[in-house]
Amino acid sequence: MSLSHAEIVADNREYTLASWTAQKAWNPVSMAKAEGIYYWDGDGRRYIDWASQLVNVNVGHGHPHVIKAIQDQVAQVAYAYPGIATEPRGRLGELLREITPDGLTKSFFTLGGSDAIENAMKMARLYTGRQKVLTRYRSYHGATFGAMTAGGDPRRLANEPGVPWIVRMHDPYPYRSPLYRNRTADEGDQALIDQIEETILFEGPENCAAILLEGYSGTSGIMQGGNVYWRGIQNLCDKYGILLIIDEVMSGFGRTGEWFGINHYPFVKPDLLVMAKGLTSGYVPMGAVAVRDKIAAYFEENTLWGGLTYSAHTLACAAAIANIEVYRNENLIANSREMGKVLRAGLLDLAEKHPCIGDIRGTGLHQVIELVKNRETREPMSGWNNPASEPMQKVAGSLRNGGLTTFVRFDWIFNAPPLVINREQIQEGLDIIDQALTLADPYCVE
Ligand SMILES: Cc1ncc(COP(=O)(O)O)c(C=O)c1O
Structure with missing residues (x-):
């Protein structure tokens, strides 16, 4: 038996309760198969797991x-x-x-x-x-x-x-x-x-x-x-x-x-x-x-x-x-350190291009981008404890449509893929983030 994405989501919504959300706002991705840094929904659509689910699937899926x-x-x-x-x-x-x-x-x-x-x-x-x-x-x-x-x-x-x-x-x-x-x-x-x-x-x-x-x-x-x-x-x-x-x-x-x-x-x-x-x-x-x-x-x-x-x-x-x-x-601790440098360099490149990036913090495969409306004044893109501002919703929607899931909270986009990730896969993720940030840039003000 394998259900379609819509069927899986319908059953989950009908019979189960979701965390940290009013139930009607819950619009989950489904997962029917997973391997390495990727997973696939019930319709076979592939996602990069850019937050290792909830930053825990460190050795990747299906090891x-x-x-x-x-x-x-x-x-x-x-x-x-x-x-x-x-x-x-x-x-x-x-x-x-x-x-x-x-x-x-x-x-x-x-x-x-x-x-x-x-x-x-x-x-x-x-x-x-x-x-x-x-x-x-x-x-x-x-x-x-x-x-x-x-x-x-x-x-x-x-x-x-x-x-x-x-x-x-x-x-x-x-x-x-x-x-x-x-x-x-x-x-x-x-x-x-x-x-x-x-x-x-x-x-x-x-x-x-x-x-x-x-x-x-x-x-x-x-x-x-x-x-x-x-x-x-x-x-x-x-x-x-x-x-x-x-x-x-x-x-x-x-x-x-x-x-x-x-x-x-x-x-x-x-x-x-x-x-x-x-x-x-x-x-x-x-x-x-x-x-x-x-x-x-x-x-x-x-x-x-x-x-x-x-x-x-x-x-x-x-x-x-x-x-x-x-x-x-598999030397995954060292890989996290090395790939973390590649990730950080890629994020810094994105900051050159996107005025909405205010700060980048973290180390290894544990990095966050903080978005702002103005780099000089540091006016937040969304603000502390504001869960659903328009720009951040657009960013989150674009990431998901682009085939990447991670958590987007307040002003932040988290970057924490499984430690088995390689350079090419990091670039694949950064390209999707690059696209999403173009939707936040227009919210920047002088
Ligand atoms: C730093 C930290 N402590 C504790 C917890 C709680 O862990 P759990 O969700 O497994 O109960 C989390 C979960 O995200 C966490 O990030």
């Missing part, structure tokens, strides 16, 4: 090594409850100890990013005996109750006031933040760190369990602090005994050209590191929290108050092991 590992595992032991020890669970824990920053020794497994964030915050609160978690305004950490409050992104607003123990900090965003006005990026980073220290003092350091930050900022616009910012964060954590939780759900597993986004700042010592997405490239849902040895030691003596029926699911463990093997055997 034979991952498929085989899952098939072999399902035939052997499909499921064991979390109180049982299994070979793939132990092996995956060992691999995560190898690839995560030094000192992270043990992992707890979840079903995805949100519940991994919940567990990381819970562990930090249990370990420190403190309550508050400091997060950024422009951040996303998931959609379960606590994780949704933790993310400062406007998606949290429907869940307000959320959990009471989240405190928000301003963002390292030199392009727009008032703190960076008339300052260099380093001076702005320092001013921001000084402000964060003030926030900690106002909140009472003795109440602050953790600072939670994305290792490399993602859906909130890829706004990333530099060395001064990250050194400042590490110093504040050390000075006040606050744990550092690094969310690598999106930026992990080669996305930014390193195993983890935080590897760009080798002096940062995460206490808890949260993973999901590229851990299994989406072949089976899974998340994880890796913890520093001192936290692992604490839970030797103290109960870890948490558990999930599907924690350490054997199929997910097998998929994750196979993914890590693919990252290693």
Whole structure:
């Protein structure tokens, strides 16, 4: 049986609910087949997967090594409850100890990013005996109750006031933040760190369990602090005994050209590191929290108050092991770094041509274009939390008609294809973006 695109969409709309949208506005692409960086809808129309679905299919679609590992595992032991020890669970824990920053020794497994964030915050609160978690305004950490409050992104607003123990900090965003006005990026980073220290003092350091930050900022616009910012964060954590939780759900597993986004700042010592997405490239849902040895030691003596029926699911463990093997055997981290340079050069070329491009941010295969109406004044093309301005809708429509899907939010076009992409395929994507930007240029004003 294979349904047409229209039939697939009709069934989905009739019987299922879609995320983050009023249902009548949901007009999805369908997917009937997928391979590498491409997928095809029910009518056989091909799309370039320019956002690796939701920035998770890092090894590309249909990877034979991952498929085989899952098939072999399902035939052997499909499921064991979390109180049982299994070979793939132990092996995956060992691999995560190898690839995560030094000192992270043990992992707890979840079903995805949100519940991994919940567990990381819970562990930090249990370990420190403190309550508050400091997060950024422009951040996303998931959609379960606590994780949704933790993310400062406007998606949290429907869940307000959320959990009471989240405190928000301003963002390292030199392009727009008032703190960076008339300052260099380093001076702005320092001013921001000084402000964060003030926030900690106002909140009472003795109440602050953790600072939670994305290792490399993602859906909130890829706004990333530099060395001064990250050194400042590490110093504040050390000075006040606050744990550092690094969310690598999106930026992990080669996305930014390193195993983890935080590897760009080798002096940062995460206490808890949260993973999901590229851990299994989406072949089976899974998340994880890796913890520093001192936290692992604490839970030797103290109960870890948490558990999930599907924690350490054997199929997910097998998929994750196979993914890590693919990252290693196919040098995908290095490929992300190299192809990231090609992507960035291509985006800079587009900026020469299109006055609507205001800023390009990111590294590796993790880059965003920010559109403006005026480069001098930086007047936004759409504006913060404006989901559907006319120019951005036109851009999104043109990308899709051109055969490329990615997420287009507020003023941003995200560029995050699977790490297996090559030069020719990058050019293919850039040509489609080039076309789409011609629809935004006329909105530029003097
Ligand atoms: C940085 C970050 N953290 C957490 C999450 C939540 O992960 P999940 O959707 O798997 O629950 C996401 C999802 O996009 C994310 O990008």
